[in-house]
Every structure is written in structure tokens, then in C-alpha cells.
Amino acid sequence: MTQKKDAGILAVDVGSGTQDILVWNPETTIENCTKMVVPSATRILARRIEKETLEGRHIFLTGTTMGGGPCAAAVRRHLRAGLRVFALPKAALTFHDNLDKVREMGVEVVRNRPSVSPLSELVMRDMDLEAVGAVLERFGVSLPPMIAVAVQDHGFSPNASNRRFRFSLWSDLLAAGTGLEGMLYADPPPHLTRMLAVKEQVPRAWVMDTGAAAMLGALLDPWISQRLEQGVTVINIGNEHTVAALIKGSKLWGIYEHHTSLLSEEKLEDHLERFRRGRLSGEEVFQDMGHGCRVVEGTAEAGPFPHLGITGPKRGRFPGLGGHMAAPFGDMMLTGCFGLVEALQRTISACPKPADRV
Structure with a gap:
């Protein structure tokens, strides 16, 4: 059966390892919606660069700002092979917000x-x-009219730490007193250059932070949603970043973010324990090469947010954390996509809704 053209949402969660795609249709059950997990854009580009390296060809990078990681590593290898890399300014900003650093x-x-x-x-x-x-067309599925894309945007910070700048976005969210859906934008602010680049490519798209989308999606897991009133710690252990939130009822109490590769199980367990009790400082996390940690006033009294919900592609690295391995609607890899749909439903009155949530 072909999906109606005037219904649904295309939700795309762009990570460093995969891009996860959900065609959500309000007229069918979530289990029967079209889903795909395919290589991320940066990994696809990295493979193309590697091919040019093997063939001894210089490369000219056009397009716009995107996620780095694998493609940036491939560019460095290309240069070490003695080949040249040219880039238009917007494309070059993928590697650093300061173009002098890119030239270096x-x-x-x-x-x-x-x-x-x-x-x-x-x-x-x-x-x-x-x-x-x-x-999608090859399988008789039409692109829905509404599109939402999640990317991780550090924010434009050419002369200061992008880790501090990124965490300031979380601090602003906590100060605003909104939920995780506050990281969803129809028109992202000027400093969110990666989100703006997505809007250039897909003007009608809504854009959201990947960490916020994943944690919001994890809240849809019944085990977690049933414990929200008691307080939960929800954590997304991604390929690059690990982000955690303290949530009780509908209130967001705190945010923590670090680099996954720099975390041992012992360190993460210690950080989470102190984070839950309002005893972990943002400066300690930053000095450990993470991004930061912040809780709002009263967190220690509201805590200790005892129930731990875990999602993310690297969650298998930390088996000793315990907690519940979240898999909303039975599909962990689509957690971010479910979060995108939920954020839209919370934000836009015109967003299509089925009889029940998501």
C-alpha cells in the first residue's frame, strides 16, 4: 500500500556512524512504518575520499558545512599521502570554525x-x-510533507572552545525551563551553522540536536515513562558523544555531556552518581576534555533520579552501568527519530497525531 502524500513525517537522525530514517505515518502502527538504518553522510564521504586517495587524485570539496569525524580523518590521510585538498569556504567550515585553522x-x-x-x-x-x-520511491513510499532532521551542532565558535560553546546551548535550555523539545527549531539561530546548512539543503525541514532527540525518544520506552514521576536519568551513549539528562515528571533538572571515547565504565558510573546528586561540576567535566555538566537549583532535593534508562549505539561498552536498555517501540536505533516526531507533536499544533502518542 502506498502511503498518502499528505500525511506523516520524514524523521532523519544524522549520526557519525549511521543516519537513521523513519517515515512516520499517523494512519498505521509505528511497527509497520518504513524504517532504514544506513551509513552516515560523513562515512559515505570518507569512503569516497579514500577511493580518490588510492587512485592518486586531488579533491575539491564543494557543498556546505556538515558533520566531520570520519570525513575529516579521511582528509588528513589524503593530505599525508601527498595529495592536495581544496575546499569552498562553507565546506571547509566542517573541519574548524576558524578557516586559518583549516589552512593549517x-x-x-x-x-x-x-x-x-x-x-x-x-x-x-x-x-x-x-x-x-x-x-523510498522504489518501495512505493512517498516523501511526507513534513521533515525533521537531527544533527549535532557545536555552534559557531571560531576563537573559543567549541566544547564550552556547545554546552552553553544546554545551559540556555535549562535556564529557559523547557523540555528537551526546546532544542527543536523551525529557524535555528545564526550560531547553529550546521543546522542552518541542513535548512539550506532542505528549506522546509525542522532541525534538532541529536542528543536531545535521542533522550526524548528514550522517554517513550514504557519502562522509562512509567518511572518519570519518581525521577529518571536518561543517557544516550553515542559513537562520538555521551549525553545524559535528569528528568522528573515533565521537568528537566540537569544535563551532562562528554566524549564517549574518553569514558571508562568506572568514570562514567562515578560521573552519573555525582551528577544525579548535584555534586559534579561542569569545570571538572570540561577539564577532562568533556563538554560540561549543569543542574538547576533544587536538584539535590529532587534527586537522586534513581532509574537509569540507556540508549545509543555504544551502550554495549558499559555493561556494568545496569539500568534499562531503552528500545522505544522495540527499535533502539530509531530512538532519535521517535524523539524528532515527539518533539514536533509537542511543538506544532498542526503536526499530525494518531489516536495515541507517536
Whole structure:
């Protein structure tokens, strides 16, 4: 059966390892909605760069700002192989918000296609809506009118720590007193350049932070939702970042963020225990090369947020944490997509809703 063209939401959660895709249709059960888990845009680009490296071709990066990680590592390897990398300014901002830093990497920032040979042109972007639409069309599924995309945006910070700047976004969310859906934007602010780049590619898209989307989606797991009034600690252990939140009822009490690769099980367990009790400082986390930690006033009294819900592709690295392995609607990898749909439903009165939630 072909989905109606005037119904549903395309939710795309763009990570460093995979991009997870849900075509949510309010007229069918969530289990029967179309879903895909495919390689992330940065991994696809990294493989293309590696191919050019093996073939001895210089590369010219066009397009716009996107997620780095694997593609940035591939660029460094390409340069070490003695080959040249050219990039338009917007594409170059993928590697650092300060273009002088990008040039120090060895990337040549240019305004036009250089006259060198052999040269391959590669497009940088987080969201390839044409490719997604083409795959869906082969299975008789139309692109829904509403689109939501989650990316991790550190924020534009050319001369200061992007870790501090990113965590200031979480601090602003806590100060505003809104829920995790407060990280969903129809029109992202100017400093969220990666989200703005997605809007350039897909103008009608809503954009959201991946960490917020994943944690909001995890709250839809029945085990977690049934314990919200008692207080929960929900954590998304991603390929690159680990983000945790303290939630009681409908109130967001605290946020913690670190780099997954720098966390041992012992360290994460200690951080979570002190975070829950309002005894972990943001500066300690930052000095440990993480992003930060912040709780609102009264957290110690509201705590200790005893129930732990865990999601994310790297959660298997920390088996000793205990807690509940969240899998909303039986699908952990789509947690961020479910969070996107939930955020839209909480934010937009015109968002389609079924008889029950998500």
C-alpha cells in the first residue's frame, strides 16, 4: 500500500556512524512504518575520499558545512599521502570554525574550482533528500510533507572552545525551563551553522540536536515513562558523544555531556552518581576534555533520579552501568527519530497525531 502524500513525517537522525530514517505515518502502527538504518553522510564521504586517495587524485570539496569525524580523518590521510585538498569556504567550515585553522591542516580554501589535474569534485552535505526519496520511491513510499532532521551542532565558535560553546546551548535550555523539545527549531539561530546548512539543503525541514532527540525518544520506552514521576536519568551513549539528562515528571533538572571515547565504565558510573546528586561540576567535566555538566537549583532535593534508562549505539561498552536498555517501540536505533516526531507533536499544533502518542 502506498502511503498518502499528505500525511506523516520524514524523521532523519544524522549520526557519525549511521543516519537513521523513519517515515512516520499517523494512519498505521509505528511497527509497520518504513524504517532504514544506513551509513552516515560523513562515512559515505570518507569512503569516497579514500577511493580518490588510492587512485592518486586531488579533491575539491564543494557543498556546505556538515558533520566531520570520519570525513575529516579521511582528509588528513589524503593530505599525508601527498595529495592536495581544496575546499569552498562553507565546506571547509566542517573541519574548524576558524578557516586559518583549516589552512593549517593543509586544506586550500578557494572560491572557485582549481585548475589542477587529476581532480575529483566531492559534495559535502548532511542531508541528501534526493537519495532518500529515490530509495523510498522504489518501495512505493512517498516523501511526507513534513521533515525533521537531527544533527549535532557545536555552534559557531571560531576563537573559543567549541566544547564550552556547545554546552552553553544546554545551559540556555535549562535556564529557559523547557523540555528537551526546546532544542527543536523551525529557524535555528545564526550560531547553529550546521543546522542552518541542513535548512539550506532542505528549506522546509525542522532541525534538532541529536542528543536531545535521542533522550526524548528514550522517554517513550514504557519502562522509562512509567518511572518519570519518581525521577529518571536518561543517557544516550553515542559513537562520538555521551549525553545524559535528569528528568522528573515533565521537568528537566540537569544535563551532562562528554566524549564517549574518553569514558571508562568506572568514570562514567562515578560521573552519573555525582551528577544525579548535584555534586559534579561542569569545570571538572570540561577539564577532562568533556563538554560540561549543569543542574538547576533544587536538584539535590529532587534527586537522586534513581532509574537509569540507556540508549545509543555504544551502550554495549558499559555493561556494568545496569539500568534499562531503552528500545522505544522495540527499535533502539530509531530512538532519535521517535524523539524528532515527539518533539514536533509537542511543538506544532498542526503536526499530525494518531489516536495515541507517536
